[in-house]
Amino acid sequence: MRVHVRLKGSIMEQVSVNLSHGGTQSVFTHQSEATGTPMTFSAFVPAHERGARLPVIWYLSGLTCSHANVTEKGEFRRLCAQLGLIFIAPDTSPRGDGVADDDAYDFGKGAGFYVDATQEPWRRHYQMRRYIENELPDLVAGHLPVDMDRQGITGHSMGGHGALTIALRNPGRFRSVSAFSPIVSPIHCPWGEKALGGYLGADRDAWRTYDACALIEDGARLPDLLVDQGEADNFLESQLKTHLLTELCEKVGQPANIRMQPGYDHSYYFISTFVDDHLRWHAERLGKSAR
Ligand SMILES: N[C@@H](CCC(=O)N[C@@H](CS)C(=O)NCC(=O)O)C(=O)O
Numbered sequence: 001m002r003v004h005v006r007l008k009g010s011i012m013e014q015v016s017v018n019l020s021h022g023g024t025q026s027v028f029t030h031q032s033e034a035t036g037t038p039m040t041f042s043a044f045v046p047a048h049e050r051g052a053r054l055p056v057i058w059y060l061s062g063l064t065c066s067h068a069n070v071t072e073k074g075e076f077r078r079l080c081a082q083l084g085l086i087f088i089a090p091d092t093s094p095r096g097d098g099v100a101d102d103d104a105y106d107f108g109k110g111a112g113f114y115v116d117a118t119q120e121p122w123r124r125h126y127q128m129r130r131y132i133e134n135e136l137p138d139l140v141a142g143h144l145p146v147d148m149d150r151q152g153i154t155g156h157s158m159g160g161h162g163a164l165t166i167a168l169r170n171p172g173r174f175r176s177v178s179a180f181s182p183i184v185s186p187i188h189c190p191w192g193e194k195a196l197g198g199y200l201g202a203d204r205d206a207w208r209t210y211d212a213c214a215l216i217e218d219g220a221r222l223p224d225l226l227v228d229q230g231e232a233d234n235f236l237e238s239q240l241k242t243h244l245l246t247e248l249c250e251k252v253g254q255p256a257n258i259r260m261q262p263g264y265d266h267s268y269y270f271i272s273t274f275v276d277d278h279l280r281w282h283a284e285r286l287g288k289s290a291r
Pocket of ligand 1: 061062063064065069105156157158266267268
């Protein structure tokens with residue numbers, strides 16, 4: 001079934017829709033003004049009464065991912081249906097033949113790092129901050145039954161970095177913030193140095209607004225924070241460096257529940273194990289659904 005939904009002059013195409021746990025799991029595409037490309041995202045909407053508006057969780061994915069990874073492997077739908085949470089999963093970069101790319105998995109397509117690129121050849125299409133912070137919320141608010149006063153944000157790895165930095169830069173927008181194995185300080189790890197250097201140029205001061213630890217050091221705060229991190233994650237020591245966030249939160253009095261989980265790795269087996277905890281944690285802070 002393909003449905004064209006037209007609103008406010010924009011067209012969002014429903015590429016697929018499947019009934020699941022009584023709600024609808026859809027995939028949508030639309031032409032993005034921010035990236036200048038078609039963009040795809042998935043949306044789970046629980047069963048709800050006509051006219052009801054439900055709280056929304058934004059889930060930002062990690063390196064190499066599209067909307068599909070968490071949609072297929074995240075195991076979030078049963079509890080989202082029970083708790084009445086809409087779950088939105090965007091893509092991680094612009095896509096298409098005319099979009100600049102790199103052979104490496106950690107730069108270019110699938111690795112947008114949720115920044116607005118300023119450098120060539122990236123700046124034309126790699127405008128993921130503007131897309132995630134502004135364009136997609138406006139589109140979703142206009143088309144789906146979301147209550148934009150009850151938003152939570154989470155993400156995995158590069159997407160955990162995205163969730164933390166977007167929440168820190170937009171105080172008051174998100175009532176709940178969490179992350180799975182986030183990159184807590186891209187300024188201090190090879191993935192981040194490569195991406196921020198490539199997309200933003202050599203001036204490291206320009207990177208700080210894309211670094212959760214730097215934003216907290218510069219005074220930004222979250223309502224509170226839940227993080228789960230596997231202790232058997234291959235990327236923990238070299239890239240994720242969870243201890244930097246733990247120590248900083250303690251130092252500046254930022255409330256945070258940062259949990260190290262013995263034996264768990266970086267995969268969706270880990271995420272799907274703890275996703276229920278995160279959804280309940282968000283639901284507690286987003287209040288009861290009106291349904
Ligand atoms: N082993 C991966 C490294 C990248 C990776 O682990 N990506 C994580 C996010 S940082 C992921 O979610 N991958 C997709 C999946 O597991 O479905 C590769 O080289 O492609």
